[in-house]
Amino acid sequence: MSTKILSKSEGFYDVYDRRPGTDKDTTHYCPGCGHGILHKLIAEALTDFGVKDNAIIISPVGCSVFAYYYFSAGNLQAAHGRAPAVATGVKRSLPESIVISYQGDGDLAAIGGNEILHAANRGEAISVFFVNNAIYGMTGGQMAPTTLIGQKTTTTPYGRTVANEGYPIKMSEIIASLTAPVYVERVMMADTKSISNTRRAVRKAIKNQVEKKGFSFVEVLSTCPTGWKMTAPQAEEWIKTTLAQHFPLGVLKDISGDVEPLNLDHHLLPTDRIGKAINLPEADADQPKFVIPDTVNEEIKISGFGGQGVLSLGVWLSEFGMREGLNVSWIPSYGPEMRGGTAHCHVKLANRPIGSPLVVHPTILVATNRPSLEKFEKEVIPGGKIFWDNSLMDITPSRTDIIRYPVPATEIANQLGNTKTANVVMLGVITGVSEFLDENIVRRTLPQIFKKKHLLDINMQAFNKGLEVAASLKRIA
Ligand SMILES: Cc1ncc(C[n+]2csc(CCOP(=O)(O)OP(=O)(O)O)c2C)c(N)n1
Ligand code: SF4
CATH class of the missing domain: 3.40.50.970 (Thiamin diphosphate (ThDP)-binding fold, Pyr/PP domains)
Structure with a gap:
């Protein structure tokens, strides 16, 4: 007489962790399911x-x-x-x-x-x-x-x-x-x-x-x-x-x-073709190589009114990070209004693989209106950075365990003659004070973002102004 030993398929785990402590092999399904x-x-x-x-x-x-x-x-x-x-x-x-x-x-x-x-x-x-x-x-x-x-x-x-x-x-x-x-x-x-x-x-x-x-x-x-x-x-x-x-x-x-x-395999583009497809600039052998710290792990939340360019600023940061060889993610969150509603985005830049794209505890918060600062200040990790447009609000972050950067981005943008460049001023400041962004990569990428010459000129000025602000910025400790 032969004996047949029935056992669980190797396609299953030995122990089902769903219900630890219960009979090891029970599933959560109802009997007869x-x-x-x-x-x-x-x-x-x-x-x-x-x-x-x-x-x-x-x-x-x-x-x-x-x-x-x-x-x-x-x-x-x-x-x-x-x-x-x-x-x-x-x-x-x-x-x-x-x-x-x-x-x-x-x-x-x-x-x-x-x-x-x-x-x-x-x-x-x-x-x-x-x-x-x-x-x-x-x-x-x-x-x-x-x-x-x-x-x-x-x-x-x-x-x-x-x-x-x-x-x-x-x-x-x-x-x-x-x-x-x-x-x-x-x-x-x-x-x-x-x-x-x-x-x-x-x-x-x-x-x-x-x-x-x-x-x-x-x-x-x-x-x-x-x-x-x-x-x-x-x-x-x-x-x-x-x-x-x-x-x-x-x-x-x-x-x-x-x-x-x-x-x-027809969906798999060789990396050099991906670069061409999305318009990445050719690698420039003469450019001095920017040294990215191997511990980049930035979790950035950028928040403001729709129309202030907060989502774009997030896209650009991820674009620059990508060009530096970092892993990046960007997801937007906005209300139904095309203009004037609130909007924010989650950006991650890291040397390590990124799991969830959600930013729950930012290392950096960029707040371009008062409700954003009030809402997200508490989420920033201790030691994190807050950049806020102090030309648009009369409050400052109350926390003292973070690094605070007041940036009069809108005021500078108005002086340049175009309010919309405020997000590029902010970009300049972030580039100036952070170690994970290569100023040269930003400069070389801006012409691809602003294809019309007059827009490129004014945004380049806004970026330079932002860098100047960063150099002179008195952060509030
Ligand atoms: C976006 C979203 N909408 C609704 C739900 C609620 N929800 C959970 S399971 C389910 C239906 C599942 O039915 P079915 O696909 O027939 O699977 P079954 O449970 O019968 O195996 C719904 C509507 C949800 N979890 N997420
Ligand atoms: S019997 Fe119905 S309710 Fe129970 S686990 Fe199966 S599908 Fe879900």
Whole structure:
């Protein structure tokens, strides 16, 4: 008699840290939930194809948001519905990786409906697993785009009606109607046989990617006993008797056997071509090399009214940092007004890799209006720097554990004849007092920012004025 020892797939971590202290192998899923089964099928396929260490799984917002606690692979968590966009970026920058977009029906068919259509239409070479449980599980059982007519949910307590909520969306049929996808199939997980069939589909979608075949999409009808208010056996039965009747199972499209492997390197531009594409100046051998300290780790917040050029100043700083060979990030935050609302941006410049682009505790705060100084002063790290436009406000930072630089940027800009150059005056001051900005790189880049001669002239003057101010600046200790 032979003995078969069943063990967890190597595609899973040995211990699930999601629930430390509890039984090591329990997931956060409800008993009878389909997510766990699908995880197992994916983990096994990645292991069996020898690609688990090369795989990057994008987990969605929804009950499977914590997939990264389970898969022993590369894991990323994407904002609601955005997994296909994140998967696109990952696959294009790492074409040899196996990229999986794992999404629920709320995630994929509601908030992310647009993302998935365009990723499919572009034929991104990724594998998408679409868990259709006809409900929003995580948030307590609200209607999803795939909720059936008559199905009761917390937001359709009398049952979904066509008149009120329209028809359940058949995502697989829509995706299969597009030209680019190579493989689209709908399967279910309702009993051993159907799970075994799902296993086959999962493997095919992953194998297609290993063989560089293109976009594969597997819709999995899956149980949500909690949201459906059923026992696990009832939920399995309901998939067979009801859900699968509305969402017919089967292969909707399969051209994977007919297509040649894709050349996935075509998105990767050699670095010198990137430089040309974004207009970087050629390296100038005669220029003295600026020595950047190896400990650059600046986290900068620049804040003011819309129209004062605070977002532009942030873009420029990241541009200069990039040209110095630093890692950089920039993200804006602004209100709906085109002019006059508040705006700020987060800039990071560092020798080390940058994780989140958010600046929570700035090393440098640039405040060009009073509300910005009042709001962000407290966030600056002890020993950090605050530059503020003291021609526009009559307050000074109250903290004494930071370095304070009053800069009459707007007054100087007005004297030069153009208020809008105030942000370049500020740039000059920051360049003058900081060790991470190369004055020469700024000078050589300004002509690419201000392409018209009269604008370049006045902004060059503003920059020089800023440097003069920096040299003479009495910082308030
Ligand atoms: C931008 C954003 N909007 C809304 C939410 C709230 N939210 C969390 S999960 C979810 C729906 C998840 O449903 P589904 O994708 O079907 O996954 P399931 O939980 O059923 O696996 C929503 C609307 C959110 N987290 N983020
Ligand atoms: S709510 Fe539904 S989808 Fe979420 S874990 Fe529970 S059974 Fe699974």
